[in-house]
Amino acid sequence: xxxxxxxxxxHEEVYRLEDAESGLIGFIAIHSTQLGPAAGGLRMRPYGxxxxxxxxxxxxxxxxxxxxxxxxxxxxxxxxxxxxxxxTGKTPALLRAVGRAxxxxxxxxxxxxxxxxxxxxxAVIAEETRFVAGLAGGAHGSGDPSPVTAxxxxxxxxxxxxxxxxxxxxxxxxxxxxGLGNVGRNLGALLHAAxxxxxxADVDAGRVSAAVAAWGAxxxxxxxxxxxxxxxxxxxxxxxxxxxxxxxxxxxxxVAGGANNQLATPEDGVALHxxxxxxxxxxxxxxxxxxxxxxxxxxxxxREAWVAERLARLDATMDAILTRAxxxxxxxxxxxxxxxxxxxxxxxx
Ligand code: NAD
Numbered sequence: 244x245x246x247x248x249x250x251x252x253x254h255e256e257v258y259r260l261e262d263a264e265s266g267l268i269g270f271i272a273i274h275s276t277q278l279g280p281a282a283g284g285l286r287m288r289p290y291g292x293x294x295x296x297x298x299x300x301x302x303x304x305x306x307x308x309x310x311x312x313x314x315x316x317x318x319x320x321x322x323x324x325x326x327x328x329x330x331t332g333k334t335p336a337l338l339r340a341v342g343r344a345x346x347x348x349x350x351x352x353x354x355x356x357x358x359x360x361x362x363x364x365x366a367v368i369a370e371e372t373r374f375v376a377g378l379a380g381g382a383h384g385s386g387d388p389s390p391v392t393a394x395x396x397x398x399x400x401x402x403x404x405x406x407x408x409x410x411x412x413x414x415x416x417x418x419x420x421x422g423l424g425n426v427g428r429n430l431g432a433l434l435h436a437a438x439x440x441x442x443x444a445d446v447d448a449g450r451v452s453a454a455v456a457a458w459g460a461x462x463x464x465x466x467x468x469x470x471x472x473x474x475x476x477x478x479x480x481x482x483x484x485x486x487x488x489x490x491x492x493x494x495x496x497x498v499a500g501g502a503n504n505q506l507a508t509p510e511d512g513v514a515l516h517x518x519x520x521x522x523x524x525x526x527x528x529x530x531x532x533x534x535x536x537x538x539x540x541x542x543x544x545x546r547e548a549w550v551a552e553r554l555a556r557l558d559a560t561m562d563a564i565l566t567r568a569x570x571x572x573x574x575x576x577x578x579x580x581x582x583x584x585x586x587x588x589x590x591x592x
Contacts, residue, residue, distance in 0.1 A: 281321025284357025329359030342371025388532030393429030395531025414438035422480025
């Protein structure tokens, strides 16, 4: 396998991975180890070009630095991506090659599940490296992080509702969910149980049918889900969905979801704010999963209590961010970035 180090000024370490035997082409990016070893999931997607994958891993790993700091974790930011279709191209040999690359970094980067990955895949990776979490078994295995991610997003949505509507009662509220994968599905179940009405979109027709059957959800097309009349738009699929094209179309008054890197640019957060749409910053809203993973990385013996306590602190952080954004009249994203910068500066001092 060829592991080639790339020099990218914004990041501590970036590697291109190529393994002819398994067909692996991918990247590992360590954005920052200032707060601790870099941690962040492994994503597999059919990226069109290598540059697209590289851009994604750079953005996602920076996002992990923000997320881990916002969650108060002693972890830095990193991420890994594989170019390929997880439905057709994911083989044990490919996963093991990623595992060897992770092991070669000697603990400076910890991997776990992200889009296209499961706990079973993490078990294969664990055959090659100690630095993998999100395992279903073992002494410290924390399993699939998605239910905890969804719980954190649900809490963030309620926080945004309290700030915007004065009540977080979900009965009769309409939530438009984009993406019914691990996070979107768990989030939909929580919202349905709380009495919300759901409108859903996914490129996978089977997942849409399941949501209709389970929750009586209405269906929107994937390119119009942001425009359906709703109280909340919950992006739970791809990044960059809040952009110059979609901001004018968003019909909800709140954007709160689980996807990483929802804003195409920071200016899109400002544009949402100008339109009077309250944005729950993604790297705070979706921090539940990494908290769950962190309990495994940090070998917490009191895992469940520790995760619950950290999740409660994350909710308090979201509340404080939305309160400060309202009092300063700025976008919550700007406040969230400042909160993280302050935490990192305090740590460095
Ligand atoms: P997943 O792969 O399980 O699900 C993604 C879903 O989105 C799939 O059902 C897919 O068909 C659908 N999708 C893809 N493109 C779409 C489009 N254009 N329109 C509508 N649907 C589309 O992934 P996941 O684990 O649920 O993660 C979803 C998002 O949340 C990602 O951005 C991920 O990085 C982020 N996230 C996940 C976790 C976690 O714990 N899984 C934690 C933090 C953040």
